[in-house]
Amino acid sequence: MLKRLSLIAAVASMFAVAACGSSSTESGLTVFAAASLTETFTELGKRFEAAHPGTKVTFNFGSSSTLAQQIVQGAPAGVFAAASPATMKTVADAGLAGTPTVFVQNKLEIAVPPDNPAEVENLKDLTDPRVKVALCAEQVPCGAAAAKALGAAGLTVTPVTLEQDVKATLTKVELGEVDAALVYKTDVIASGGKVTGIPFPEADQAVNDYPIATLKDAPDLARRFVELVLSQQGRDVLTKAGFEAP
Amino acid sequence: MPWLLVVPAVLGMAFLVLPLAGLLVRAPWSTLPWRLSEPQVLEALRLSLVTASMATAVCLVLGVPLAWLLARTDFPGRRLLRALVTVPLVLPPVVGGVALLLVLGRRGLIGQWLESAFGFSLPFTTAGVVVAEAFVAMPFLVIAVEGALRAADVRYEEAAATLGASRFTVFRRVTLPLVAPGVLAGAVLCWARALGEFGATITFAGNFPGRTQTMPLAVYLALETEPEAAIVLSLVLLAVSVVILVALRDRWVGAAA
Numbered sequence: 001m002l003k004r005l006s007l008i009a010a011v012a013s014m015f016a017v018a019a020c021g022s023s024s025t026e027s028g029l030t031v032f033a034a035a036s037l038t039e040t041f042t043e044l045g046k047r048f049e050a051a052h053p054g055t056k057v058t059f060n061f062g063s064s065s066t067l068a069q070q071i072v073q074g075a076p077a078g079v080f081a082a083a084s085p086a087t088m089k090t091v092a093d094a095g096l097a098g099t100p101t102v103f104v105q106n107k108l109e110i111a112v113p114p115d116n117p118a119e120v121e122n123l124k125d126l127t128d129p130r131v132k133v134a135l136c137a138e139q140v141p142c143g144a145a146a147a148k149a150l151g152a153a154g155l156t157v158t159p160v161t162l163e164q165d166v167k168a169t170l171t172k173v174e175l176g177e178v179d180a181a182l183v184y185k186t187d188v189i190a191s192g193g194k195v196t197g198i199p200f201p202e203a204d205q206a207v208n209d210y211p212i213a214t215l216k217d218a219p220d221l222a223r224r225f226v227e228l229v230l231s232q233q234g235r236d237v238l239t240k241a242g243f244e245a246p
Numbered sequence: 247m248p249w250l251l252v253v254p255a256v257l258g259m260a261f262l263v264l265p266l267a268g269l270l271v272r273a274p275w276s277t278l279p280w281r282l283s284e285p286q287v288l289e290a291l292r293l294s295l296v297t298a299s300m301a302t303a304v305c306l307v308l309g310v311p312l313a314w315l316l317a318r319t320d321f322p323g324r325r326l327l328r329a330l331v332t333v334p335l336v337l338p339p340v341v342g343g344v345a346l347l348l349v350l351g352r353r354g355l356i357g358q359w360l361e362s363a364f365g366f367s368l369p370f371t372t373a374g375v376v377v378a379e380a381f382v383a384m385p386f387l388v389i390a391v392e393g394a395l396r397a398a399d400v401r402y403e404e405a406a407a408t409l410g411a412s413r414f415t416v417f418r419r420v421t422l423p424l425v426a427p428g429v430l431a432g433a434v435l436c437w438a439r440a441l442g443e444f445g446a447t448i449t450f451a452g453n454f455p456g457r458t459q460t461m462p463l464a465v466y467l468a469l470e471t472e473p474e475a476a477i478v479l480s481l482v483l484l485a486v487s488v489v490i491l492v493a494l495r496d497r498w499v500g501a502a503a
Contacts, residue, residue, distance in 0.1 A: 065470040132370070137453065139470035160370040161452025162459075164466060171344075172452070176353040177369050 028056035029221040030076060032067045034083035034141075034210065035167055036106065039190055040241045041081065041229075047237075048228055055221060063140055063165045071096060071215065078222035081212040081229070084141035088211040100211035103229055104243035106184045107207055108145055109197040111173045116196065118179035123150070123200045126157045126180055134172040134181040137162040142169065145206040146182040152205035170195065184208070186242035209246065266484065273481055274474045281478045289456050290464040291482060297372065297460060298440040301379035305387045305436045308380075310429060313391035314417060328392075335385045342381055343449025350377065350450075374451035375458050379440035386439050387432040394428020395421070434494050441487055 033041045038061045045057040060067065060077070064087035071077055072094045080097060082088040083106070091097045112120050118131045126133050135157070136143030143162065150157055160178060163169040170187050172178045174194045188197030212229055214222040228234050235245060274281075281287065316328050334342055350357040352367045361367045368374040402424060406416045422429070444462040451458040453467070461483045468476035 063470065069469070069473065134452070137467050137470070139467045159454070161454050162467075163453060164448060164463075164470075168449070175347055175351055177347060177351050177367075 028058055029078045029219060029225055030058045030060065031079040031081065031225065032060045032062075032071060032075070032077040033079075033081040034064045034067070035061050035165055036083055036184055036186055037061065037081055037210075040238050040243070043237050044225075044228060044234055047233070048225055051228075052221070052224070057225070065090075065140060077215050078218035079212065079225055080215055081210060083208060083210055084144065085209055085211055086144075087141065088213065091215070092213070096216045097213040098215070100213040101226070101230065102209045102246045103212045103234075104210045104238050105207045105246050106186055106210065106243055107199075108142070108149055108182050108203045109185045109188050109199050111170060111181045111183045111188050111191075111195040111197055112179065113173060113176050114193070114196050116179075117176075120180045120198065122198070123153050123155060123202055126182075127155050129158070131180060132178040133157055133159045134161050134163055134169050134178040135159040136166055136169050136182070137164060140165055141208055142166040142182070142184060145208050148206035149182070149200075149202045153202040184242070189242040207244075210243075269477055269480055269484070273477050277474070278478060278481075281475060282482065286455055286464070287479060287482065290459050290461045290479070291486065293372070293375070293456070293459065294441055294461040294483070295486070297375045297379055298437050298443075300376045301383055301440040302387075302433055302437040304376060304380040305384045305440075306429070306433060309384050309387040309432075309436075310391055310422075313388045313395060314421070316388070317392045317395035318421075331388050332385050334382050339382055339443065339445025339447075340449050343378060343446040346378060346381060346446065346450040350374075369450060370452045370454065370458060372451075372457055375447055375460060378446040378450040379443045382443050382446050383436040383439040387429075387436040390432030390435060391425060391429050394425040394432075397428075398424045430494075434491060438487060438491060441483070 031041065031045070038059075041059060041061075045059060048057055049055055060070075060075075062070075064082040064084055067077075067080065068082065068087040068090040071080060071091050080088065080091055081103070082091075085100075085102075088097065088100050092100065110120060110123065110126070112118070118125070118128075120126065120131060125131060135146045138144055138147050142165070161172065163172065166183050166187055169181045170183050170191060173181045173183075174191060183195075185197060185199070188195055212226055214226055229238075239245065312331065316324065316331070337345075347354060347369060349355050350360070350368045352358065352361050352369065357367060357369075368377055398421070403416050403420050406420045407413070411419065442462055443460070444466060447458070447460060448463050448466070453459050453463050461479060465476050465479045465483070468479055
């Protein structure tokens, strides 16, 4: 008897594990958004919940390309806000996204530690071999933008590391492991003074568009969340964080 | 048949093997030879093998004596030390990487001294990769060797000591040969863990092709844009590690066990 019970328990636990994967989110909304939108979208999510009592907005922040892969593999999301048109295209090509709208743009800045040990003043200073530079890997949007800006300036920088996302790049500056990095202006602002941002003119050549779209079979809440992001209220929150209107 | 054992065993096996089968099924076999010949792939593979082997060497040199200390001596705080040694096992590797930066980084407790005295800093170097891998992998070796030491019969050591051998001679001539299978098993585990290391490596040593970009890092970045390339890279890593582990098992570990 005891043996049989433990076997039943073992099988039941297998099913319990299997069932964990498919939680229902019908009364709520799941938003997949680029890591650089963490602060602003969390804020907008709170406002959305206040305006629609009883709803619950859940966020999945991460690298846009990872999020796009997750959506294509069937992750249950209502809205996708990406840090690059290319990652949005991955989802659209799979027939999973509505028409995307570019809602903000983000520009690169040179981030240096507050004491700026290598005395970096402009983009050209990053080509000095004595300056330790961190860039994002070209596979992720901030790295693609950095390559574009450097290309536009006709400069070749040999970084010490190609980081997997913009927050990791920023961390290397915050800890003082590198003398400079190319990150988004919004990340410099979000760091709250732990790094100093230096704008540079070539950044205009590598502006990053952020598209947002509702996803296939999304609840009506998804459309209304996108409306909030595109509204004046949404724009105010985003521009305060350093994003620019498209 | 003891079904109560066989059924969960088969389920457990399926659980471990199915994801690997998934990789094999989804692998882009037609482009495989072309992708394998890419210099970046070979470079990452070479770096992975070299750093994992060096990390294992570091772990052997430091970890075996540490295991001996934990198993054969008694001093206040030994139990606490034993618990601390296993911390890297439960610590998320990324956190381990940050911790290493705070100690060995350019502005870290020891790192700033290294930088000012020798003009040398570990992050973003191949040596940094070895340090990150050794940090994460060493507990595997220490636990395996400590277990072997505790299981070994101390009477042989005592006999050697009564015959006038010094403690180090006893360790070298009696203890070590006695626990050699345990040391090898631990070294293999340690090497495998180092080979697959991702979080601590990318956090502490960064990612630069040829210098710090090991296979797991290459896989992660390939996944961002080219999932197919990521599958190929994973297969390569898998194939190489399985071949090496099976070869080692047959030669040493299996023979002794």
